[in-house]
Amino acid sequence: MRVLNVLLAGSAGLGHQNHQADMYAPGFAAHPGFAVVGAVEADDRFDRPDVDVVSVCVPFEDRVEVVSRALRAGKHVLVDKPMALTSAECERIAAVAAETGLVCMPAYHQRFQPAVRSAREAVAGGKVGLPWNVQADFLVAGGGAVWPLGELLNFAPYATDAIQAITGLAVTEVYAIAGVNFQDAAGPEDLVTLCLTHERGLTSTVVAGRTPAAAGVHGLSLHRYRISGSHGTLLADCTRPAAEVLTAAGARRSWAGPGTVHRMLTELHAAVVAGRPAELGPADGVAALRLVEAARQAIATGQVVPAAAPRA
Structure with a gap:
């Protein structure tokens, strides 16, 4: 290599x-x-x-x-x-x-999580027929204070990027609500719900944020995608299967095999060596921030907000 x-x-x-x-x-x-x-x-x-x-x-x-x-x-x-x-x-x-x-x-x-990759392959292979809805949960238990700029910008894009990777369908409309439910009432939002409309009529709902620490849970407590289609439903639970690792610092779940960062770096390496675009690129960074900005506007106005269209 x-x-x-x-x-x-x-x-x-x-x-x-x-x-x-x-x-x-x-x-x-x-x-x-x-x-x-x-x-x-x-x-x-x-x-x-x-x-x-x-x-x-x-x-x-x-x-x-x-x-x-x-x-x-x-x-x-x-x-x-x-x-x-x-x-x-x-x-x-x-x-x-x-x-x-x-x-x-x-x-x-997180789009390189094995369950997300399997879901992507299953959807592309027609295993659920035509997908019409995705429900996503991305919740972290404890792990420090809420990110200073809020979990809408910190955690929610992990889930929305994974949905984009699974379905390949861009977001067209955004509705969102957010609030301080578990952390400092004077701080930024720690929980956000996004109701999204995608191309071809697909809809998705994302719940993302940081909850209080939970006994026996280290980091992600809930990370899953339920994809409903015309011919079936697929649940991709990104916390399973996993081994429970007990240490002096507490318990954590661990996959047997490469983690998401390692898999991301493998894609980075392959793209550089082959001289090709990477699967994950600047357009995905742009899409993530456009969605966050539309969600902020939706939270402020209580209205459904069109997602910004790509510029020519």
Whole structure:
């Protein structure tokens, strides 16, 4: 396997998060297709000849500039999610990626969960007939305080991106409600419900957020997709099958096999080596932020909001 050299750019995160240290750096180190060769901050250069990929976790105020600079230096990019804080900023990144022809992957790694992949294959193979509805739950028990910018931006896009991966159908209309149900009443929303209309009349409902800690649960407490079609219903439960691992720190569920970050990096590696677009790319980062912006408008107005159409 060809080994790609990785430069870690930044370790910023909001609240308690540090995805560079907790997910990407360990993921690259454990993957046989990558080797970490250094770490830099936002204001460093990326023209090192020994670097193939830059993993970007710089602050949001520097995100567009740093990703653009890495791409224009000829480096492929993995960028922490969300790719940026607005769809306009995401579109600027997407434009540079298109200009350079390099891989730029926003890290919505949950679409690489094995149950999501199996559901995608089943739907594509006609196992449920024509899909007409998806119900999704993405709930995290405990795990720290609510993300400072709210779980609509933090957790909900994992589920909406997975639905996009399963069905291949873009969102056309958005209705949403959100509130503080479990955490600090003065903080951002910790629970959101999205009612979405997709192309071809498909509908989906997403419940996403952070609940109080639950005994015996570490991290995701509920992560599932129920896909209803003209000829059947499929339940993809992403927490099963799993082994229960007991440690001094508590209990956690663990898959036997590669995790979602490892699978995402495998797709990144395959796209770079083959010189092809990655399955997960800038357009998905743009779609995620357009949906979030439409949901915010729906929450503020109490109305169904059209999803922004892709720009020509």
